[in-house]
Each structure stands twice: as C-alpha cells, then as structure tokens.
C-alpha cells in the first residue's frame with residue numbers, strides 16, 4: 001500500500017497474488033488493503049486536506065509539481081508500460097499508448113490548475129446594493145476507484161483531476177491490476193506532492209472499495225467500473241449523500257452506410273472492438289451495416305479477425321493479448337455460447353486458445369438480432385455482433401435501444417448523414433469515419449446507465465470542486 005508517503009504492509013499483514021494473464025503465473029504479492037487500511041489512508045488524506053498541505057500552495061507551485069510528476073512518468077514510460085503488460089496482458093505498444101494517455105491527462109490538468117475561478121454577477125432585485133461573486137473550492141477528500149482494463153490511464157486521469165482541483169486522494173485500483181497505481185503515487189511523491197495527499201490502497205472491491213465509499217471523511221467518490229457496481233455504490237452513498245461521479249459500462253453501436261469507404265471501415269470497425277481484447281468501455285460491439293455492403297463488411301471483418309495475431313503482449317507481433325483473468329475468459333466464453341444457442345452465426349473465432357494464459361480468438365457473429373443476449377449485454381471481450389439496418393430511418397431506433405449510452409460510430413461518405421446520425425444517437429461520444437479516438441482536452445462520459453458526469457476536459461475538474469456564492473451588502 002502507499003499511505004502517507006510510504007510503502008507499507010496491510011495492517012492484517014495479508015497479501016494477494018498478482019497474476020500475469022498471458023501465462024496464468026503468479027508474478028508477485030500485493031498487500032491486501034482492507035477497511036482498517038482505508039481508514040489509515042483516509043485519515044492521512046483528511047489531515048493533509050484540513051491543513052491545506054496541497055491546496056493552499058500557490059497555483060504555480062502545484063502546477064510545477066504536476067508537470068514534474070508527468071516528466072517522471074515520461075522518464076519511466078518503458079518501465080510503467082511493462083508493468084501494465086504484466087498486470088493486464090495488453091500488447092506493449094498499446095500499453096505505451098495508455099501510459100502516454102495518462103501522462104497527457106496530467107499535463108492537461110496541470111494547465112487547469114491556474115484556470116479555476118468563479119465569476120461575478122449583476123444583482124436584479126431586493127432593493128439592496130449587493131456585490132456578489134462565486135468561488136470554486138476543492139471538494140475535500142476524493143475516493144477514486146478504477147477498473148482493470150486501462151489501469152494507469154484511468155488512475156492518472158482521475159488522480160490528476162482531483163489533485164488539480166486541490167483535493168487529497170485515496171485511490172483503490174482494481175484487484176486484477178494494482179501495480180502501476182502504486183508506482184504512479186510514488187512518482188507523484190517524488191515530484192513533490194506532499195505526503196498523505198495521494199494514497200493508494202489495493203484490495204478487494206467489496207471490502208476496501210466498499211469501505212472507501214462508506215467512509216464519512218470521504219467527500220467525493222469518483223468511480224469507473226461496471227454499471228452493476230455503480231448502482232450498488234449509489235445505494236451506499238444514499239446514506240450520507242456524498243457526491244458521486246460514475247463512468248460505467250457500454251454497448252456501443254456502430255453504423256456503416258452504403259456510401260462509406262469500406263476499405264477504411266473494415267480495419268477501423270474491427271479494431272473498434274478487438275483493441276485491448278474488447279476490454280474497452282466504449283468498444284463498438286454492435287455493428288449495423290446497410291444492405292448493399294453487408295456481405296462485404298461481414299466477410300472483411302471476419303477475415304481481419306482471423307488474421308489478428310493473438311499472443312503475449314511482450315511479443316512485438318501480438319496485436320491482441322489475453323483477457324485479464326480466468327474469470328473474465330469464462331464470462332466471455334459464456335456469452336459466445338449464448339450467441340450460438342440463440343441462433344447467431346459465427347463467422348470467425350468463437351473459441352478460447354489452448355495453453356496457458358487467458359486467450360480467446362477474436363469472434364464475429366453475423367445475422368444477429370436486437371433481442372439476442374450478445375446484442376444487449378456488455379461482454380467486455382473480443383466479440384462483435386453484426387446486423388443489417390436500413391439507413392437514417394431506423395438508425396436511432398436500433399442504436400438507442402439499449403440501457404447504455406457511452407459511444408457510437410458512423411461510417412458514411414455524406415457529411416449530412418454524419419451530422420444527422422450524430423444528433424440522433426444518444427451517447428456521450430460519437431465517432432465519424434473512425435472509432436475510439438479520445439483526447440484528454442475533451443469531456444468523456446455516458447448518457448443513461450453509462451454514467452453520471454464527465455471526465456476529462458475542463459468539465460472533468462467539476463467533479464472535484466465545490467462552488468460557493470458570496471453576497472456582500474455594500
């Protein structure tokens with residue numbers, strides 16, 4: 001654990017295994033944080049927040065420290081990327097990109113530090129002479145909870161937003177992937193973030209995570225994970241109404257119109273689902289294709305899937321790594337079985353790969369229908385379902401027939417169609433003629449059960465700020 005500026009064992013002395021999903025081998029032991037350790041970490045965060053150890057520093061000093069932190073991450077990018085491959089299994093090139101994405105979040109948020117301010121307003125009534133203004137203040141102690149699919153990028157985005165706002169932080173990373181979070185906090189400390197301001201407590205979600213959400217000294221909970229756990233968390237915070245931000249699951253639709261450039265669509269739509277083994281919240285898992293190009297797209301994506309080199313993330317030839325755990329592989333295989341039994345046709349993959357590690361072939365189902373389980377539920381694996389659609393007439397009905405609303409894609413040669421589709425789709429992120437590009441300067445988040453609030457961009461800081469209005473009679 002990393003609490004109050006030091007690496008420390010859990011109070012219980014217990015540890016848990018850290019596994020390499022490409023081999024199934026245990027590669028290390030991590031201290032197993034529990035409620036008592038969360039108490040220690042929250043106490044450190046509370047103490048530093050109440051004393052103003054971080055937020056009372058002048059903005060230029062905080063900004064310089066965040067920049068220094070990002071420079072240390074850049075210095076160690078290879079090491080951090082390797083940790084991510086060992087922990088999560090993703091290909092090394094993707095891991096480098098994920099670290100770079102976290103790094104850019106820190107630099108973007110360092111810039112925001114100097115741009116957090118309120119405003120003044122004219123007063124219309126009351127007969128008094130009033131000068132009024134607003135102030136933005138850090139919300140306090142932020143409890144951050146992250147998933148395992150992009151461990152470093154998620155933790156870096158959350159923690160740098162919280163720190164930029166002036167909060168003190170306790171981070172609970174996913175139990176499957178705790179390694180990079182610990183190193184990230186050590187580097188923040190080395191860069192000058194005061195001790196106790198950034199604490200990391202790996203442990204089980206239902207114990208350490210739950211304790212963090214319940215803790216009365218935590219002011220804000222910022223969560224990325226499944227919709228099911230997000231709902232549970234909301235029920236927990238109903239007790240004390242602490243603020244909560246949710247980045248949840250998705251079942252994102254992608255539409256290919258007859259006039260799209262099919263040569264570009266095939267690799268882009270395929271990697272829109274197969275990148276990171278489909279373990280991406282906005283993965284384009286439902287593909288709708290217009291009639292004239294349907295057969296060509298199904299054949300092209302199936303061929304592409306068969307050609308993907310699946311292997312250990314450290315093999316430079318690997319384009320897709322394993323799933324994160326044996327449990328996740330079983331879950332994905334269960335969905336593949338459901339697809340078959342409900343009548344969808346497998347045109348590529350459909351099986352796991354024998355041997356050690358948790359590998360599954362990229363899998364394509366054609367002629368799927370909206371009522372099939374694989375077209376309704378988030379699989380979080382390398383599985384795509386392909387259906388037909390007629391055009392703008394049924395795009396919204398098909399695309400929006402989901403409880404989620406995280407991402408959506410449109411491939412078309414028509415500017416008009418692209419804008420009409422973007423307007424019709426109920427999702428927080430729409431991609432046109434590409435899929436999945438994100439930038440930390442822009443807000444990211446979901447409609448409906450894909451979440452509450454936005455992460456990234458200027459909006460991302462709001463989750464960690466309180467706003468106060470001051471009325472002064474002159």
Ligand code: NAP
Nearest residue numbers: 146147173174175204205209210225226229247248249281
């Ligand atoms: P998860 O099971 O919901 O877990 C997410 C985090 O919550 C983990 O750290 C987990 O700890 C913790 N947790 C579990 N139970 C908890 C509880 N009762 N109280 C507090 N924390 C608890 O999700 P996951 O399987 O790790 O990640 C996959 C999901 O995340 C997918 O649904 C995906 O779409 C979503 N996701 C969303 C975004 C987004 O930006 N919208 C981005 C990435 C992923 P343990 O690891 O110990 O269980």
